[in-house]
Amino acid sequence: MNDSAPWIILFSPLIAAALITVVTQPFRKTSSYLSVAAVAISFLASLTVFAGPHREGSINWIDLGVFQVRLGYLIDELSKMMLLVVTGVGLLIHIYSIGYMKDERGRSRYFAALSLFMFSMLGIVLANNFIMMFIFWELVGVSSYILISHWFTLASAADAGNKAFIVNRLGDFGFMIGILMVWSASGTVMFEELGPKWSTLGLNPIYINAAAIFIFCGAVGKSAQFPLHVWLPDAMEGPTPVSALIHAATMVAAGVFMLARVFFLFEPAPVALGVVLWIGLITSLLAALMATQQDDIKRILAYSTLSQLGLMVAAVGLGVPEAALLHLFTHAFFKALLFLGAGSVIISLHHEQNIWQMGGLQRKMPVTFWTFLIGALALAGCPPFAGFWSKDGIVASAFDHNIAAALVIELASFFTAYYMARLFVVAFLGAHRSEAASHAKESPPVMTIPLVLLAIPAAIIGFPPLSTFFLQVPEREGVPTLAILVSLVVFLAGTFFGFTLYREKSKDPILIPLFANRFYIDQFYSALVKWTQDLFAQIAGFVDRWIIDGGIVRGLGGVTWSCGFALRFLQIGNLQAYAFLFGLGVVVLLYLILFAS
C-alpha cells in the first residue's frame, strides 16, 4: 500500500477526469461526486504518505540510450507538506464547487477540468526530475486555461484564458531554456542527483546565474510575478472556486514550490538571488498598491494574491525558502478561505462582484461574515492568525539580511492591511447599498462547511508547534522583537486608516487613477504588442510584396510569358506548312537513325 500511495495520489484524479469525460458526461451529479471522490482518495493517500518516510521511486518512461525520461516521485518534507495543501484545500474546494456550480450546465466539463488540474498539480509536487515537472507544469497551464475560460461564451472569459495561457508560455519558455542549460551542464535532470552535483561542477559563475534566472522565469510566469503578473487578475473571470483553487492556493504556488525544490541552483548564484528578491519585492508592493483601488471583490483578492506571492518569492530571494514555504502553506488556507467567502457573497447577491453594491451583510450571512473576517485578519497579518506567523518569518529574515527589503515588505504589508480593511468595511459593514444586498441569504451548508473547515487552519495553523509539525523551519536565535513590533504597528496603522477612511461611505473617497488602472501596465503591454506586431507586419508585407510577389512570382511569370510571346511568332497558321515541317522532321529523324550512326 505504502509503495503505491504516491501513484494513487497522482492518478486517481486523472482516472476521474477520464471517466467524467468519457462516461458520465451527461450525468452532472455523478460527475461531481466522482471528482470529489477522486480528490478524497488522493487526500487520504497523502495522509498515509505524510506519516511515512522520505523516499523516491521512478519508472523509465522513455529510454533512448543517452536520453532517458523518468516518471517518478520524490517524497520529502517539501512534497509532503505540499501534498497535504493541494489535496486538502483541493478537497474542500471540490466540495464547495458542488454548491457553487449547482445551476451550471457545463458542470461535468467543469469537474473533469478540475480533476485534470489536480492531476497536473500533484504531478508537479511529486516530480523527482525536471522533465516530468516541466510536463506537468504545462499540463497545469492547459487545465488552468480550460477552467478560466469555463464560461467560454463570454468574450472576456475566453480572452482571459488566452491571456493566462500565452503569458504563462512566455515564462515557461525561459524555464525550458533553464532546464536545458542545467541538463547540458550536468547531464542529469534528477533533483536528488543534481543537488549535490551542481555546486561541484566548477561552472562559470555567469552560466550558473543565467541558468538560475532562466529557471526563475518559469516561476515568474506561473506565480504571476512582475512583469508577467498581468494574467492573474484577468483570470478572475473563471468560476470563484477555480480562483480559490488555482489562483490562490495551488497553481500560483507552484512557482514558489519549484523555487524551493531547486533552491540548490540558486545558492551558488548571488546575482540570480538578487533578481529573485527584487522581482518579488516589486511585485509585492505594486500589487498591494493596485489592490487599494479596485472595486471588484475578486480582483482585490487577486491582487492580494499577487502581493503575497511576491512576498514568498522575495523570501526565496533572501535565501530562506523555508519561510517562503511556510507562508505558502498558511496563505493557501486563508486565501482559499477568502475566495470561497467572496464566492459565497457573490452567489447570494446573484453574481454581483462590485463591493460598492454590497454592504450590511453581517446579519444576513453570519458564517460567511465571520470566516471572511478570520481570513482577512490572517492575510493582513494580525496576531495570532496564521498569516502573522508566516509573514513574520519572512520579515524577520529580511531584517537580518537586507534592511531595504524589509522596508519594502513592511510598506506592502501596510497597504495589505489597508486594502483588506477597505474591502471588509465596504463589502460587509454599513448599510445595504443595493437591492440584491438587502435580500442576501446565507449560502447552503455545502458551501459554508468548507468555509468553516478552512477558517480553522487559517486561524491556528501558524502557531509554531503546529506549523513545525508540517514544515521544518530552521531555528533562529532569540525572538525577532523588532520585526514583530514593526509588523504589529504596520498592521494596526493600515487597518486604522482603512477603517476610518471607508467607514459608512457609499462611494470611494480616494481616487487614484494610476492605481485603479494598475499602473497602465496592461495598456503598455497592449501598445507594445501592437507596435511589435505592426513592425513585423510591415516587414513581412514588404518581403511579400516586393521580394516574393515582385521578384519570385512576377519574375517567373514574366519570363514564361515573354518566352511564349517570342515563340508564338512561329505559328504561321498554314496547315500545309505544318505538315511539310512535320514530314521534314520525319526525314531528318530517319536520316539520323539509319545513316548517321
Place this chain on the structure above:
Amino acid sequence: MVTLNDYLIVSGLLFAIGFAGVLLRRNLIAIFMALELMLNAANLSLIGFSRFNVQNGLPDYNAQILVFFIVTVAAAEVAVGLAIIVALYRARHTTHVEDLNSLKF
C-alpha cells in the same frame, strides 16, 4: 518474278504521291484523299511483308491483321474527318486551306 522490293517501291511511290498531295493541294477534300492514299501505301507495304515472310508454308498473318486495323480506323477517320469538313464548310463557306488560318497569332 515480283520481289518484295517491287512492292516497297510501289508503296513508297504511293506514299510520296500522297504526301505531295497533302502538301500541295489546297482543297481539304483533296488533301483528305491524299491522306487516304498514304494510309493505303502503308497497307501495301504491310501486305508485301506478309507475303514474303513465309513460315511453315503460311504467310505472316500479323501484318494482315494490322492492315485490317488500318482499314477500320481509316473508315472511322473518314467519317469523323468528312463530318468536320462539312461542319467547317457550313461555318466558313470554304474548304480552302489558305482561308483556314484563324489560329495564327
